Amino acid sequence: MSTALLTDKYELTMLAAALRDGSAHRHCTFEVFARRLPEGRRYGVVAGTGRFLEALEDFTFDDDALASVSGFLDPATLEFLASYRFAGDVDGYAEGELYFPESPVLSVHGSFAECVILETLVLSILNHDSAVASAAARMVSAAEGRPLIEMGSRRTHEQAAIAAARAAWIAGFAGTSNLAAQRAYGVPALGTSAHAFTLLHTTDAGPDERAARDRSERSAFAAQVDALGVGTTLLVDTYDITAGVANAIAVAGPELGAVRIDSGDLGVLVRQVRDQLDALGATGTKIVVSSDLDEFAIAALRAEPVDSYGVGTSLVTGSGAPTAGMVYKLVEVDGRPVQKRSAHKESHGGRKAALRLAKPSGTVVEEVVYRQGHRPEIGGKLTARPLTVELVRAGTRVGGDTDLAAARDRVAAGLRSLPWDGLGLSKGDPAIPTRLPAPA
Amino acid sequence: MSTALLTDKYELTMLAAALRDGSAHRHCTFEVFARRLPEGRRYGVVAGTGRFLEALEDFTFDDDALASVSGFLDPATLEFLASYRFAGDVDGYAEGELYFPESPVLSVHGSFAECVILETLVLSILNHDSAVASAAARMVSAAEGRPLIEMGSRRTHEQAAIAAARAAWIAGFAGTSNLAAQRAYGVPALGTSAHAFTLLHTTDAGPDERAARDRSERSAFAAQVDALGVGTTLLVDTYDITAGVANAIAVAGPELGAVRIDSGDLGVLVRQVRDQLDALGATGTKIVVSSDLDEFAIAALRAEPVDSYGVGTSLVTGSGAPTAGMVYKLVEVDGRPVQKRSAHKESHGGRKAALRLAKPSGTVVEEVVYRQGHRPEIGGKLTARPLTVELVRAGTRVGGDTDLAAARDRVAAGLRSLPWDGLGLSKGDPAIPTRLPAPA
Known part of the structure; x- marks a missing residue:
């Protein structure tokens, strides 16, 4: 079953305009992240990554899909879609990882044309599944075994x-x-x-x-x-x-x-x-x-x-938070960081990756988000676990779990790693702070 | 695509047990209704009826579906499922009708065996679609054209x-x-x-x-x-x-x-x-x-x-109410009304239908739910519009809209028919009271 129509119309009209003026071929990075956790939540759980990777393989425009968009697209755009197959790269948190505000949960790299049309598919899956997994994890910790x-x-x-x-x-x-x-x-x-x-x-x-x-x-x-x-x-x-x-x-x-x-x-x-x-x-x-x-x-x-x-x-x-509120933002164009500048909706430009710092006991203390290529030195006794893993390279899946057991283990390990107040059910701050890179 | 596995396991284990002791063949009515509207809402909008009628036609157990339930069902149950096709009747509110607490939004009639296994499918569709339509209608009335x-x-x-x-x-x-x-x-x-x-x-x-x-x-x-x-x-x-x-x-x-x-x-x-x-x-x-x-x-x-x-x-x-909270309750067995009797979860036994009473101006004043065959006389100048229509007879679809325009018109007419405070956005009581039949 093609997943290509699980898409907002504006992605295809942007594609058409960008193909027409040549900007469609610029190399872009789109980043999926949540600006904040649902009110009072102390952590989130990434879920849906595996479903997205499967849906990505089915994201091709068959005759039926092409026919249903032919009414508002020009021949060049339809031709592009007819041969579309994502050929870029995807990085991201492994499924089951905890996440915090601004965690770069998924990054999609490729031409503007091939990345922009995935927005709705990526977000629908990650927002739904992460909302449910995040609520479920709270219930699991409340049930104490x-x-x-x-x-x-x-x-x-x-x-x-x-x-x-x-x-x-x-x-x-x-x-x-x-x-x-x-x-x-x-x-x-x-x-x-x-x-x-x-x-x-x-x-x-x-x-x-x-x-x-x-x-x-x-x-x-x-x-x-x-x-x-x-x-x-x-x-x-x-x-x-x-x-x-x-x-x-x-x-x-x-x-x-x-x-x-x-x-x-x-x-x-x-x-x-x-x-x-x-x-x-x-x-x-x-x-x-x-x-x-x-x-x-x-x-x-x-x-x-x-x-x-x-x-x-x-x-x-999602126990009061039916969607995870993640967004899919263009953060880099031809190596240049970009960001929207309206009030209250700052997004931080540049391709990023993340580490999670933990004490020798295993208790986590900080999420460190850094610009790709600028991994910070972590001093002292803290361990730094890389969170960003390769999922797709040149259109071919190279990572992500083959079954759900690994993701399940990751959630369990993540919950064990939180500081004691991170498991509180009452409204609170994120369990650990997120360190952001300096504005690009 | 078969919809048969969009089902909770307990429906099939109940089926197995009921086939074994013969009770599976009793003639039953299951009723879909909401005990209450989401907090403070003044009306709900029925949506999903058309999707349910389509999904019902695809509710058959193909080899793949049978294989996936064969591990926990006996041969007689599997044989029943292999030849399953709903052959009963469905009545209900037309899609787009407003509904209120206890409105009999949908009724499914047939053998216990053929009705019980539809519970999850019916509720998933109506609860989701009605939640969205109910929120959407409030937005439409707020937008004033x-x-x-x-x-x-x-x-x-x-x-x-x-x-x-x-x-x-x-x-x-x-x-x-x-x-x-x-x-x-x-x-x-x-x-x-x-x-x-x-x-x-x-x-x-x-x-x-x-x-x-x-x-x-x-x-x-x-x-x-x-x-x-x-x-x-x-x-x-x-x-x-x-x-x-x-x-x-x-x-x-x-x-x-x-x-x-x-x-x-x-x-x-x-x-x-x-x-x-x-x-x-x-x-x-x-x-x-x-x-x-x-x-x-x-x-x-x-x-x-x-x-x-x-x-x-x-x-x-659903703007704070992501599910409509409708339930699917067995209300009649071989002509005898039945109901659960635990505290706080009264459901009213017996097969039912409904009328909506309106003043000559068209403004509605009351929802009248009555036991099938006991339609009350409505006196005075009030008009009584029947809400319950035939949707399926002996497994064949006989009603429901062929396109969405009729449902769209029904919502618009429903909103126009509400008393002035029924369109209030603040928390309030249902716009009109529901008159229930005397307990069976």
């Missing part, structure tokens, strides 16, 4: 859902509800049943409504255990949670895998349910909670006997 | 961007930056140039930096006018706006189509630029503004000589 399940597909665009599951997995989630994400990226798919399954087993209420509900619930639980085994997770809050837990253990026995609670005051309910399960001898039965959880609700349940969390809406919507 | 251009593709997932452009168009936007949306849905694509195009034309600064910038800007403007004609829109804020406007008119003459301002204090700048353009004789040159606009910023510019607005981030992220 307990597994998290991504179940937000229904709260976002159907294709965004797949990318969100991928981003959550990179950030450390244990799995997803989304089958397409399992198919596309090998993210483990998880999930058992909804309230509808219990309601399906409704029976005539008769004179005793409570007895009818118990029949309905036990019948549903029996069917689920029969189909999926006693290791399954039974959803116990369709009617009354205490009755639901009793029905679950009555049907499945104390070897039941888990119960799920999807409503109510979870802090209170989880402890009650734990006590009830233990009293029924189901000491190994786990408790899964899922009910509009975000990183704050997850953290608030730390002291409770929760075994795992299901997270939906807040994950796929 | 001035055109709005959707340019948020870079701030959302690359496929969600296409759906967002479609939803914005339905809600009354004049066009989109997104070429794929033009290709897929005929949404007019708009856009001319970015700051990068001016920066590309950078020249050696020499001793006079200001003169160098003017050369760069004039050179870029000349190239754009040469390629796109004087009717184009020149972006005048790369360096200094006053100089930018002067350069624009110097290059293009007073027949220039428009200038765009993308930064700064727009309220002040727009008036200055208008005065400057008029003084230069460019009285017909329009002013386009675009700089993190949302409905509030749009409304705040009402008194200024803005000709059109470009809206990005806030549009595609």
